[in-house]
Amino acid sequence: MPVINLQPYSSPRYFLILLLGLLPIMIGLYHGKRFRVYETIFSLVFLVLTFGGDHWQQGVALIIYIAYQFILTLAYVHYRKTRNQTGVFVGAVLLAILPLTVVKFTPFLAGGKITLGFLGISYLTFKTVQVVMEVRDGTIKDFDWKLYLHFLLFFPTISSGPIDRYRRFKKDYETIPDRSAYLEDLEKAVHYLFLGFFYKFILGYLFGTLWLPSLQHWALMQRHAFGGLGLSWALLGYMYDYSMYLFFDFAGYSLFAIAISYFMGIKTPPNFNKPFAAGNIKEFWNRWHMTLSFWFRDFIFMRFTFWFMKKRWIKNRIRISQIAYLVNFLIMGFWHGLTWYYIVYGLFHACAIIINDIWLRYKKKHQAQIPSNKFTKGFSVFLTFNVVCFSFLIFSGILDKLWFM
Amino acid sequence: MKAGKQLWRTFGPVLVAVIAALALFATPWRGLKINSQTLKEATVSLSTNVYRGEKIKDVALNDNYVPFIGSSELSRMDAMHPSVLAAKYKRGYQTLLLGGPGSQSLNHYFTIQEMSAQLRNKKVVYVISPQWFTPKGQRPDAFGYYYSALQATDWLLQAKNTKADRYAAQRLLAMPSGTSSLLIENATKKIAAGRRLSAVEKLMLTQKQVILKNEDALFSTLDLDNNWEHIKQETKKLPATDNERLLNQVAVKQAQQETTNNEFNIKDSFFKKELRGGRRLPRLKDSQVRFDYRRSPEYADFQLVLQQLAALNCQVEFVLPPINQRWVDYTGLNMTMWRQTTKKIKQQLLNQGFTNIDDLSEDGNQAYYMEDTIHIGWRGWLRMDQSVRPFLTETQAQPDYQISDYYLSPAWQQKIVK
Numbered sequence: 001m002p003v004i005n006l007q008p009y010s011s012p013r014y015f016l017i018l019l020l021g022l023l024p025i026m027i028g029l030y031h032g033k034r035f036r037v038y039e040t041i042f043s044l045v046f047l048v049l050t051f052g053g054d055h056w057q058q059g060v061a062l063i064i065y066i067a068y069q070f071i072l073t074l075a076y077v078h079y080r081k082t083r084n085q086t087g088v089f090v091g092a093v094l095l096a097i098l099p100l101t102v103v104k105f106t107p108f109l110a111g112g113k114i115t116l117g118f119l120g121i122s123y124l125t126f127k128t129v130q131v132v133m134e135v136r137d138g139t140i141k142d143f144d145w146k147l148y149l150h151f152l153l154f155f156p157t158i159s160s161g162p163i164d165r166y167r168r169f170k171k172d173y174e175t176i177p178d179r180s181a182y183l184e185d186l187e188k189a190v191h192y193l194f195l196g197f198f199y200k201f202i203l204g205y206l207f208g209t210l211w212l213p214s215l216q217h218w219a220l221m222q223r224h225a226f227g228g229l230g231l232s233w234a235l236l237g238y239m240y241d242y243s244m245y246l247f248f249d250f251a252g253y254s255l256f257a258i259a260i261s262y263f264m265g266i267k268t269p270p271n272f273n274k275p276f277a278a279g280n281i282k283e284f285w286n287r288w289h290m291t292l293s294f295w296f297r298d299f300i301f302m303r304f305t306f307w308f309m310k311k312r313w314i315k316n317r318i319r320i321s322q323i324a325y326l327v328n329f330l331i332m333g334f335w336h337g338l339t340w341y342y343i344v345y346g347l348f349h350a351c352a353i354i355i356n357d358i359w360l361r362y363k364k365k366h367q368a369q370i371p372s373n374k375f376t377k378g379f380s381v382f383l384t385f386n387v388v389c390f391s392f393l394i395f396s397g398i399l400d401k402l403w404f405m
Numbered sequence: 406m407k408a409g410k411q412l413w414r415t416f417g418p419v420l421v422a423v424i425a426a427l428a429l430f431a432t433p434w435r436g437l438k439i440n441s442q443t444l445k446e447a448t449v450s451l452s453t454n455v456y457r458g459e460k461i462k463d464v465a466l467n468d469n470y471v472p473f474i475g476s477s478e479l480s481r482m483d484a485m486h487p488s489v490l491a492a493k494y495k496r497g498y499q500t501l502l503l504g505g506p507g508s509q510s511l512n513h514y515f516t517i518q519e520m521s522a523q524l525r526n527k528k529v530v531y532v533i534s535p536q537w538f539t540p541k542g543q544r545p546d547a548f549g550y551y552y553s554a555l556q557a558t559d560w561l562l563q564a565k566n567t568k569a570d571r572y573a574a575q576r577l578l579a580m581p582s583g584t585s586s587l588l589i590e591n592a593t594k595k596i597a598a599g600r601r602l603s604a605v606e607k608l609m610l611t612q613k614q615v616i617l618k619n620e621d622a623l624f625s626t627l628d629l630d631n632n633w634e635h636i637k638q639e640t641k642k643l644p645a646t647d648n649e650r651l652l653n654q655v656a657v658k659q660a661q662q663e664t665t666n667n668e669f670n671i672k673d674s675f676f677k678k679e680l681r682g683g684r685r686l687p688r689l690k691d692s693q694v695r696f697d698y699r700r701s702p703e704y705a706d707f708q709l710v711l712q713q714l715a716a717l718n719c720q721v722e723f724v725l726p727p728i729n730q731r732w733v734d735y736t737g738l739n740m741t742m743w744r745q746t747t748k749k750i751k752q753q754l755l756n757q758g759f760t761n762i763d764d765l766s767e768d769g770n771q772a773y774y775m776e777d778t779i780h781i782g783w784r785g786w787l788r789m790d791q792s793v794r795p796f797l798t799e800t801q802a803q804p805d806y807q808i809s810d811y812y813l814s815p816a817w818q819q820k821i822v823k
Contacts, residue, residue, distance in 0.1 A: 013424075179408060187415045194419075 058118035087105040156260035162291040189262035200252025207245035436790035450629040457553030458625035466523035475532030477506040494647040506546030510706035515556040542702035549582035556619040660773035693736035708812040715806035730769035749822035763792040
């Protein structure tokens with residue numbers, strides 16, 4: 001019995017099968033129709049291909065997870081129609097996060113021997129929590145359970161985002177673009193697809209497959225350098241190379257997901273917007289992994305800030321935003337995984353953004369004295385780039401190998 | 406029609422790209438012709454591209470190249486290195502160097518079977534390193550470095566239900582790289598279990614093979630290490646005539662010039678870099694007392710190589726290199742163990758009809774036989790050349806091999822030959 005399993009966006013074969021499967025959907029949309037039944041079957045087939053075969057345990061985990069979230073959300077929607085207690089809301093959010101928490105903690109507690117969960121559980125959790133929150137806000141009123149399932153299981157983005165929003169998805173799904181608009185979407189889709197190929201399979205290959213292993217090798221060979229800190233030129237090279245690899249690999253992946261969504265008439269939001277051209281760290285987060293950082297902004301940072309202001313625990317707005325940044329990035333660190341370097345990565349970015357805020361306020365006050373020209377702008381881009389690359393060096397985990405293994 | 410035009414503008418280039426990619430990779434073609442200069446560079450480049458690939462090896466073997474299979478000693482390219490001697494004198498053969506640090510019998514097995522058609526009835530020089538025969542044998546990460554999916558598909562498509570093939574399949578599955586492709590992994594599992602591949606699997610493997618061969622033909626000559634320039638420089642140091650006495654003088658002179666900073670007769674640059682100019686020495690004192698090469702899965706991996714070479718009716722010269730005696734004295738390597746190791750290897754060879762063995766394992770105290778701790782160099786290369794040159798330039802008797810699967814067994818792997 002041959003085992004069938006296709007990892008998303010990993011091989012030419014995957015893309016060929018995918019595009020063939022998409023063809024009826026595209027023809028339908030071209031003629032102004034959405035073949036909902038076909039689309040559902042097609043999505044299910046691809047979910048089976050991703051989570052079937054020797055990954056079947058993941059498939060089972062996915063089904064249990066979806067059933068759990070589905071019941072939880074339906075129950076909360078039902079409750080919210082008549083009542084609105086904060087305690088119940090907090091309980092619902094905690095329950096929605098519970099599976100992810102369990103999955104992230106198990107390998108830590110079991111010494112890495114047991115891994116639960118499935119590819120993309122972190123991304124699905126963003127979607128479910130977001131819906132619970134918006135139901136509480138009252139911005140999601142007419143909850144359609146079929147559409148909710150479709151939204152959660154939308155296969156182009158299921159494994160690694162971009163993280164879409166329920167209301168936005170609903171609008172795209174229900175309105176079929178007219179022919180000329182759809183033709184434009186197709187043109188964009190092809191452009192994104194090929195840009196993705198260039199990013200992931202050419203640049204990502206150069207940085208990740210060709211150069212990264214030898215840079216890592218050299219860097220680890222010099223672990224005794226610099227009084228045992230292992231700081232070497234190779235490590236510096238690794239830092240830049242890893243940063244490039246991370247960007248092109250992930251941005252390429254996101255572009256694939258967006259391209260496939262566009263083919264299906266869904267305008268999944270972009271994830272990257274020239275992040276390394278950012279002039280400060282705050283701007284960087286508006287350009288890097290955008291759907292994630294906007295999610296954190298809307299559902300953690302903003303809510304935390306409002307909550308603090310409402311409760312009047314701290315009066316100083318600046319203090320509040322600083323604490324909010326810390327909480328925000330700390331949670332993001334934990335979300336990446338329970339290792340010291342992810343958490344330090346989060347803290348590092350929190351500190352960077354707090355310092356950046358202090359600087360921006362200082363700059364505003366002393367506008368007259370501080371020069372602003374081409375050179376200072378270039379310098380700020382350079383500085384931001386290096387700060388970011390350094391944070392990715394932490395994120396990469398090589399320091400863990402260098403110092404503790 | 407406006408919409409149709411726009412559709413074509415969007416998807417036309419995609420179609421062209423897909424067709425071009427299919428034409429380039431998925432149709433069987435021979436790739437670009439390899440010119441003799443590229444061949445010269447590639448065969449001595451020691452690049453993994455060449456080792457893992459197929460095209461260059463095939464072209465070289467159809468020319469007058471002889472595979473010199475080994476490991477890290479092949480990169481010790483002083484003036485007496487086999488490639489320099491072959492380049493300098495008209496001996497009728499050139500060297501195809503296969504192997505590098507960490508490549509051992511299992512990799513060699515896959516790379517040899519990859520060139521089966523071209524290697525049949527030909528001559529091979531095989532430098533054995535006793536250092537391969539550690540208790541755990543082949544290191545998985547090093548195997549992965551020299552492994553290629555092309556080797557695996559070539560092998561799978563000709564694998565039969567023999568003890569050797571089943572054993573090779575099990576070994577491949579024990580390496581992480583052997584399970585990196587689902588198609589290859591499943592097919593290997595079948596071979597390991599003694600089952601046949603299905604027609605669909607064969608078809609998919611053949612298709613994969615076509616793509617991999619095209620990739621190999623297109624890309625394996627890119628980014629080669631340029632040892633050829635270095636070899637050309639080294640040939641200038643050699644005497645005009647191919648004369649043992651004159652060569653020996655040059656070897657001694659070169660060795661003397663290059664071993665000045667240590668008492669081990671180790672090449673200066675090695676001592677400076679690898680031994681930190683002596684700073685690492687204290688840690689290495691008596692560090693090899695417990696080294697044991699007598700029991701190892703490597704003996705069975707080596708057997709795979711032997712049965713493959715026998716099946717191809719190759720004439721093989723095996724070289725058992727020496728080990729730097731001064732270094733042995735310092736690190737405390739057990740010479741009884743060393744002798745039992747070489748004895749066991751020779752027994753495995755001789756009992757199966759591999760009679761061309763150049764055993765230098767006792768020559769570690771000869772001056773300038775070793776370039777560093779365990780790697781042959783200078784006069785050692787010359788000493789080896791005394792058997793290699795006649796072996797390659799004169800007609801050899803037809804070999805008569807009697808291959809026994811006993812040498813694949815755990816019993817043999819763990820046996821100590823006294």
